[in-house]
Amino acid sequence: MAERGFAKEGNQLLIVVKQLRVNERTFFSTEKGFVHLQADAYLSKDKSNYQLTASIDTVLVYNSMMDVTSSHGENIAAGIFLLIKQSLQNAEAVLNTTSQGITAEQILFKERERFQLPILTDSGYKDGAYASFQEFLQNSPSVEAFEIESIDKKKKVRVMTVQKDGTKTELFPWGLCKGGELYKYYENDLVPIEQVGHNFIISDYLEKVNRRNSGIFAAGFLAGVVGAGIANSTAEKMYSVTEFPYITKKQPEACAIDLVTGEFTF
Helix, strand or coil: CCCCCCCCCCCEEEEEEEEEEEEEEECCCCEEEEEEEEEEEEEECCCCCEEEEEEEEEEEEEEECCCCHHHHHHHHHHHHHHHHHHHHHHHHHHHCCCCCCECHHHHHHHHHHCCCCHHHHCCCCCCEEECCHHHHHCCCCCECCEEEEECCCCCCEEEEEECCCCCEEEECCCEEEECCEEEEEECCEEEEEEEECCEEEEHHHCCHHHCCCCCHHHHHHHCHHHHHHHHHHHHHCCCECCCCCCCCCCCCECCEECCCCCCEEC
């Protein structure tokens, strides 16, 4: 096969990287490096109207008994290569359609629209319990009156709704907001999270000098030794990313919230 390079008169390739994350984790006998790439590829004959030719949403895994930090670049390159290869394979069929396509400006506008969510754009967070992840995205908790109770010596908690007559019922919300502080409720843990750009990060991953939320709610709401213990216990915990079904063992360490699924991601 003859080697071909880029040419000015060739088709224009536009790659939109929606998400690019790296993660590494040390296990007993190995280290693993993870790269999560979510991206789209568009092609244009006239450098004006673009057609979507390929999409990728995958996690590439690198195994080694040595440090895996240096592998991230190779994994990112491998992911981009897979996207370009798929795009070129689909190019002829897509570009020969009668569809007019869209401009680069329209593509970028569509991508920016993904972040026009009340939880990202509102000036503050509304206190309450989010019965679902969609309530969280809309910054619209449906449960205003609730209490947090400690349930065992492992610092686990439960969330109770409080009716006007004082009746309490256990609630299993997606998360909570109290005093402007956000928490994901996960397996009876209050996991503090906070906004960084267009993302929500587990607070324990942020430098202490930049943190807003370090379990303030748990410590303050439950009060005393119990509240402080729960706050410290949660900060020390490590959660695994389970949203990728093809990674069933030795999973990435969770550090953020997936703004599509509401699950832990990296």
